[in-house]
Amino acid sequence: MSDLDAFMAAGSTSVSNLILEHFNQTGLTINELVVYLYLSYWQQNHQEAPDLATIANLTQLSQADLFAVINNLIQKKAIQLTSTVNHAGQTSDHYDLSPLLIQLLGTQTAEASQPEPAQGSSLFSMVEVEFGRPLSPIEQQTIRAWLEEDHYAPEMIQLALREAVLNQAYSLRYMDRVLINWEKRHLTTPQQVQADKDRQNGL
Numbered sequence: 001m002s003d004l005d006a007f008m009a010a011g012s013t014s015v016s017n018l019i020l021e022h023f024n025q026t027g028l029t030i031n032e033l034v035v036y037l038y039l040s041y042w043q044q045n046h047q048e049a050p051d052l053a054t055i056a057n058l059t060q061l062s063q064a065d066l067f068a069v070i071n072n073l074i075q076k077k078a079i080q081l082t083s084t085v086n087h088a089g090q091t092s093d094h095y096d097l098s099p100l101l102i103q104l105l106g107t108q109t110a111e112a113s114q115p116e117p118a119q120g121s122s123l124f125s126m127v128e129v130e131f132g133r134p135l136s137p138i139e140q141q142t143i144r145a146w147l148e149e150d151h152y153a154p155e156m157i158q159l160a161l162r163e164a165v166l167n168q169a170y171s172l173r174y175m176d177r178v179l180i181n182w183e184k185r186h187l188t189t190p191q192q193v194q195a196d197k198d199r200q201n202g203l
Contacts, residue, residue, distance in 0.1 A: 013041045018104050025136045026100065027076055034059055035069045036078060039095050049093055070095075076138075077103065103138055123147075123157055130161055131170045142172050152179055159190050 015037060019026070023033060038059055042050045056066040073079045078100040083091050123143055128135055135143075146152045160175040160182075167174070187193050 013037075013044050015040060016101060018101060022104055022137075025138070026078070026104070027136045027138045028073075028078060028100075031059075031061070031065075031069050032073055032076075032078070035061075035066065036073060036097065036100070039070075039079065040097055043095070043097065050095065103141070106141075123154060126158060127161055127172075130165050139172055142176070146176075146179065150179070150183075152183075153188070155190055156182065156188070156193075159193060 019033075019036075026033075028036065035055070038055050039050060042055065052066060052070075053063060056063045059066065061069065070079070074081060078097075080096040080099050082094050082096050084094060124135055124140055127139075127143070143157070146157055147154070156179065157175070160178040163178050164170060164174045182188075182193060185196070187196055
């Protein structure tokens with residue numbers, strides 16, 4: 001078999017340029033991108049569910065590390081785990097890879113069609129200054145969701161940012177946990193948060 005025949009026989013895997021051109025905006029690590037690409041490769045070249053042992057070997061990751069990376073991809077909403085049942089009643093897991101593309105497409109459309117609210121823009125700037133880096137479009141979308149869907153007051157988001165900085169936890173995930181904790185405890189203003197801290201400290 002000639003080199004050209006071997007090349008043709010190997011086949012090819014299609015990857016959206018959207019991912020490659022906007023990788024720095026996805027919030028993914030290099031390992032997460034590599035695993036995402038291998039899951040895409042498997043999906044395009046195999047009918048059966050991904051063989052994670054094979055993918056771990058191809059990516060030079062241990063199976064434990066591969067499971068951790070896949071879990072991160074799910075947490076970041078880059079992929080979604082789905083289960084199917086065949087005619088024999090056997091369940092198999094598959095990975096839907098479209099959420100990452102949908103996020104990127106949604107971000108591109110939103111940036112092109114909507115001016116940034118002044119409130120959100122101010123919060124973006126504050127977080128970027130404290131984190132020491134630009135926010136990715138997905139991170140900007142998270143902050144918008146806090147304002148528009150969760151209806152967190154801007155001053156509460158700023159207070160959650162302060163908590164993150166004081167604890168050297170420079171991530172929106174940490175801020176989200178803080179905001180959810182306050183919401184569960186019905187703390188909706190900075191004054192209530194401070195009063196709660198004073199009670200805990202016996203002041």
